[in-house]
Amino acid sequence: MNDGFLAYLQQLELIAFFSGYPLVYAISYVIAGNTKIKKSFVSFLIPGLPFSYALLGILYLGLQLKNLYPDYSLANIKSHIQYPYLVIWALLAILFFLPVFRKKNQLTLIHSFAFFALILIDLFKQFSTGNVIVQNDMKVYSFSLLLNCCTLLVLTTIFFFYNFSKKKAKS
């Protein structure tokens, strides 16, 4: 099932979607912790985190569906998916839309560490295999940071304006 180049491409896909999340998570907490103003824009960063993470899961699912199109048979899925456990783990991110998982932000961090670990493994591997793979990983990691920042900022903006309009309606 693990077919060299295809497997590596799928690993890059996973890195691109999820490995940037831990850093975005940590920075969001530090920024939100430093703000003194309640109900400011940054205070919406923390509740936005699990939503943004679940949204990444949806986007990842969309990519997999696009890759599998038009044959969604089990045989094709089996032949296409090189890291079935990692892919299932990635798709579990969608569950963070559910309130029961959403309330515990730390779970998103733990979940995403599985994908950050892929970079760590390549960082260690470079001592024996050279830094070409790390070069690739870091490029994809940069895009991952950008993607994670964008999804979080979009959702935070939506929450902020939703809250703002709700508050205005009440008053």
Added chain:
Amino acid sequence: MKRFNNKLLMIILLIISGYGIISSCTHKDQVLPAAVSTAVKITRGNHIHLPGLTAGDTTQWKFDKVHSAVNWSTPFLEVGADLTGKFNQFGVADLSNNTKLQNYVTAAQPLPDTSWAFYENQPDKTHFAGYVQINQVNTGEPARDGGCLITTLATTKIVPGTQNLTVTNVAQIKTTSVTFDPAGNDYIVVFNFTWQGGLAAPITESITGKLTYVPEAVVPAGTYSDFGLTLAFQINKADFGIVSTETADKIDIVINANFNNK
């Protein structure tokens, strides 16, 4: 405490990310791969094909008239889609010796098709001469072919059982130079095209065409080999005194010749 933990996490992640970026840095600009070559890849073999008439001698190549054709096309009424046709009788024989220009009472081509030689890698040695019988024009419309076209092409009707190789009824070609085509695997052929047409006497024009060699290969049945030559060129019918608004002046001619060593 919690904030401290998040700060610590952020610092650790930044250190790891920074280390990744620094360790992946080569301090060199990435060199772009070399551009794809746009040069035409020319490959030529060393085939030499010489004519002969001895059946069964595989070193001698025979012109396969039955599987060859002289086709022409020109826009109908000078503006429309192409009007196409071919000549039913033609040969690879040199008629430049005028004594050969006569009527032959025979059903087949009267002259041996041996006025040619082909050297794949020595085009200066390649040469050929050939002819078509103009009244054997075939557009698939018998009334036209045996009627108005005969008048337009200034020739005479077919006499059954006779091969009309008289001066008014043949158009001839004879190569003067064959060179490699620098743009591809083909050859540039300069040849004399001689035809009387609607004029009082034949004229000879020097014309340039493109010759394509289809390399020798054993036929699927595996009993003999075959190779092909395709010559494409253009003539201006007005140069030969042909007046007709039915077709354009420029006429494209493609000769597909097959040879075998049966």
